[in-house]
Amino acid sequence: MPEKSEKTKSGAQPLFDAKPFLKRLTERPGVYRMFGEDGAILYVGKARNLKSRVSSYFHKSGQAVKTQALVSRIATIEVTVTGSETEALLLEQNLIKSLRPPFNILLRDDKSYPYIYLSAHAEYPSLTFRRGRSKRAKGQFFGPYPGAAAVRESLNVLQKLFKIRNCSDTFFSNRTRPCLQYQINRCTAPCVNNITPENYAEDLRHAAMFLEGKNPAIIEDLLKAMEHASRSLDFERAAQYRDQITHLRHVQEQQSIEGASGDADVYGLREEAGVSCIVLLQVRSGRVLGTRHFFPRYGVESLLNERLSAFLGQYYLGSDATPEIPRDILVPEVLEDADLLSQGLSAAQGREVVVRSNVRGERRRWLEMAGTNAEQTLRSHLANKETVYRRFLALRELLQLEQIPQRMECFDISHSSGENTVASCVVFDENGPLKSDYRIYNIEGVAAGDDYAAMGQVLERRYRKLKTGEGRRPDLVFIDGGKGQLNIAREVFQRLGIDDVPLIGVAKGATRRAGMETLVDALTDASFRVPPDSPALHLIQYIRDEAHRFAITGHRQRRDKKRRQSTLEGIEGVGxxxxxxxxxxxxxxxxxxxxxxxxxxxxxxxxxxxxxxxxxxxxxx
Structure with missing residues (x-):
């Protein structure tokens, strides 16, 4: 049986079992949403590292009373992965303003986003901080930006670089001598005509171009100045340039959460271990409002393209409560019946609706974000304790085991044309992947490309200690390969005297498609197929794919180390x-x-x- 969740200090059983969820949670930036047992939103937060931040809520001690109260009500957690922490900040603001979670005490005052405002003064415009955009304002707005502090710091840097005034028009028109900003070299004193309108306009043009992200030459100048200061051993000045570059890059960063216009439903699709996950990223008025996820069930023969088409038709047209259909529906690949879908959705909505995949700019980034979230959601689903336990039960029944295996191991081989061969061993227990027990073995002394010899070597090294009572004995072993690799494994087991551990080979079918695998039992030498919708097969696919992924990772690390390459040197196209x-x-x-x-x-x-x-x-x- 799966482990029971730890009780809270009050003795009550928590609603949410965090351990399997956190085990597979990504370390990328994003937004997390916590829901209660009734499905109501409790809290929205952002994180630079989702795994680290969400894990902090479940520490056994040192939690504030508010955090304890929140954690005791959590039933489910959903995450949306973003491209950067800045994007996470903006998405967090959008969600808090629209959902108004009861445990969020910040950002609930309906304040507008911070902007940088370029005034409409005839000769000497100013750059100032503004909270929100005003339709009556005649100047130009740059933004929005994730926080007031970032805008003020950026304005401070821009004043150092371009010396643009930041005073109000009233203050400016009443000056008879330069103010303190001129004395500290932050302004060129246009109030007393200390600079010509033409020269001021040129500085202002550079500042505006930079805020629009159109002037990388400015950063290039700063980089040169930083290098010159370093060569002159003026390290303090070089550090100042470095900090300026950091601020300037932060200001000009384009946002995937804010910036484009229009409404769109954006879809991401991923499949692994026999499970398909579709994520819907909802964008309204150019703002990403959040994600929804679905796990539709399809036969193995249907292609991903066909699955997404079927889902779209059913989601938008298959029920009486038709959801709102935006003008653009963005999909990750060209659908064969995209035109037909567009016609049907347009007829249902009474206006034009277009299903498209060939998009650029912000819409392309939305598609990438949807795909990333589909991948993360699928991994969390596969790691769910209830899902894993159900698959373990099915595996026991399929292989006719006396009890549920408490420890399973799977092996795979990876190399590039025989170069730097490695073998991976991944371990699963009743909770899913046990990553602390994963191992990579460097294979030596075998002919290039001889996967049979490599498999024999890794099994010999892995299990020879069992003869002396050392090491941990698995309950079930999988070999990624057909009868050839399995025969090698059987010989090693016989030589080591291991006769009580079931040994199963996982051979890809002729089409090498998921769901078409053939299983080979080393004990009986029998080959058999499993229905593609079998939870037992999904678990075997999960273990096999994890062994394959880990083997490739280990091979790349060994290859780069042997070639004495840095991480960047190993990237194709980066000279x-x-x-x-x-x-x-x-x-x-x-x-x-x-x-x-x-x-x-x-x-x-x-x-x-x-x-x-x-x-x-x-x-x-």
């Missing part, structure tokens, strides 16, 4: 010049890891596809 530009722009690898795809794409010489490659490589995707 010495681009690596140098990345380091110069961000200041180090740690900052590059924190950056979103949009930020990486702003570096000189980086295209968006290449930025996506860099981001994926640094996050092992």
């Amino acid at each position: 010495p010049k681009r690596r140098r530009e990345l380091i110069r722009y961000f200041g180090g690898l740690q900052e590059i890891r924190k950056a979103s795809i949009d930020e990486i794409a702003k570096v000189r010489g980086m295209s968006r596809p290449l930025a996506e490659t860099v981001y994926a490589a640094l996050h092992n995707e």
